[in-house]
Amino acid sequence: MTDLVRRIIHIDMDAFYASVEQRDAPALRGRPVAVGRSQERGVVAAASYEARKFGVRSAMPSLVAQRKCPELIFVPPRFEVYRAISAQIHAIFARYTSLIQPLSLDEAYLDVTEPLFPRPFATIIAQEIRAAIYAETGLTASAGVSYNKFLAKLASDYRKPNGQFVIPPGAGEAFVADLPVNSFHGIGPATASRMNGLGIYTGADLRNHSLASLSHHFGKAAAFYYGIARGEDPRPVEPHRPRKSIGKETTYERDLHREEELYAALTPLAHNVWLACTRRQASGRTVTLKLRYVNFQQLTRSYSLTEPVASVRALEDTAHFLLRPLLPLLRPVRLLGITVSSLTSAEEKSTTEQLSLLSNF
Template sequence: MDAFYASVEQRDNPELRGKPLAVGGSAARGVVAAASYEARAFGVHSAMPSVTAKRKCPALIFVPPRFEVYKAVSQQIREIFAEYTPLIEPLSLDEVYLNVTENLKGMEIATEIALEIRAKIKQVTGLSASAGISYNKFLAKMASDLNKPNGQAVITPKNGPGFVETLPVKKFHGVGPATAERLRKLGIETGLDLKSKSLALLQEHLGKSGPYFYGIARGIDERQVRPDRIRKSVGAEDTFVEGIDNLDLAKAELRPLSEKVWRCCEAHDITGKTITVKIKYADFSQATRSRTLAGAASDIDMILEIAETLLASVFPFKHPVRLLGLTLSLLNTELSGQEPQLDRGL
């Protein structure tokens, strides 16, 4: 879906249409959950601190999220998908993988399926969607971003390897600033650079992710669409341009992470018992600290308080901190078998 939360708000309130809009946060505090395309033109994006977003776009309008509405619309869209295939793997409220190799309509061309689904979504919800069509998950995801908003793109088996070769690795789905920097230090800035590296080298420097990167550099991704996938955790992390060596400054960076994690929990009626803080230092070494509660975390303040205590346990830092991550795991979905649909790439 295109700027899903923001698009729902603009659909339901005509006064917001055509205006720069941020869902979540406020002019004074918090983080942006989603930004309209009008706001994105100013450089505003999801997970950005609200004060930064307001500085980039003084005319930015903040509206509170309405997760029950977003979930209801998402369910409408999910019902449309189910008309075409039972192989639906949700990534979030606004994004899924579909396997349409053998589909319920007997349609032979995936691009036509995507066009029909997008038209039906527009008819039922009034919202636009974009699609990526390819022969594996990685390339389908990359294709989905090529013609946003309200478009679609195809990467064929013939063109897949060449497409990856020209792509900067920092544009790869799942590659954040820290991984991009690690790859850059190995001399890897494009897919072609990545393809030139041996599997042994990638495993040495990227661990268990090495074989995955070795494959996608060649346009290969063997992951299947899994409709029964159960999410084991809810997490958020942030990488800093400059290292942080002050405990209070580091603690301040935990609040937007806590807000993002708890927002996902509230949106999907989930919670968890284990809180983990990940600290990655300027030399790329890292530490993790966890605490498992007797009962489920009850609110954001509890999560933040425990996260701050866990962070303080590794102070003084052995090196400046370049990344902080916060994860809530041992989710109630592990017991119920339900899949929380988390908001990641808005």
């Protein structure tokens, strides 16, 4: 198998949570729908394509989403339903390969280099999987097919919704050349901003930097960036890859100077982290706050709870608890981050704990 060109498929369900709600409630079809709660501390877990036309996106505060789309219909999440449908979808994947790496309930990598049933092309397998998903769940999926994970992920975004795209061997470097680096999976907003500051806006710009130069600016991640600029990604599909932590961080365009600014900034961060936890049906006992000053001095503070974090409010309160000893500020802050670790999956919790985990979403 090592001598074979890998055949990787990335399957991504189209607006999964929102599509499930529209499937189950015909009155919602064709209307702007947000899965989440319409309340002051609410956040959008998913948005239908009709809502996205107004700029509504996942992880957006509900009040902001409602301002962007006054006709927006909020539907409370039903994670038990999403989990059941996800299990159906993964059972379809398993007909073709045992090398499946789930990224969330609605997204996965499949290595079909040596499928369980011979097929001449990975594109045929992707078509069959998408057809089976629609026939058995009534939902649509998009697929990307390529020779590595990075390119397969890019390809699945290229024909959304309900589409499929292939990046064949040898075409990866040319494909990424004109794409903006902020569209690359693995390069977040903060890193993209740093790259832009170095004159790196596209894949071609990134390719023009040596490994030594990238290492100087980005440390251990440089090898990955150097590779993807050339359409290279050696990472295997890992069926049982354990996730150690879930976190988000933001580098601010304007430095934060006042206590109230810091507290306000922690709210969307906590919501984004909680959304990621909820999507992966996981939570954790340890919360870490990361703070970076304008002089790039960095502090981290952690606190371990006796039980996994049970709600977004509990996560935000813990972040506030970690921030208080750092006040008043020594100097302005340019970056904040929140991470949840010591993870426990929802399957490892009791039914009561699962309900607690989701009730305050």
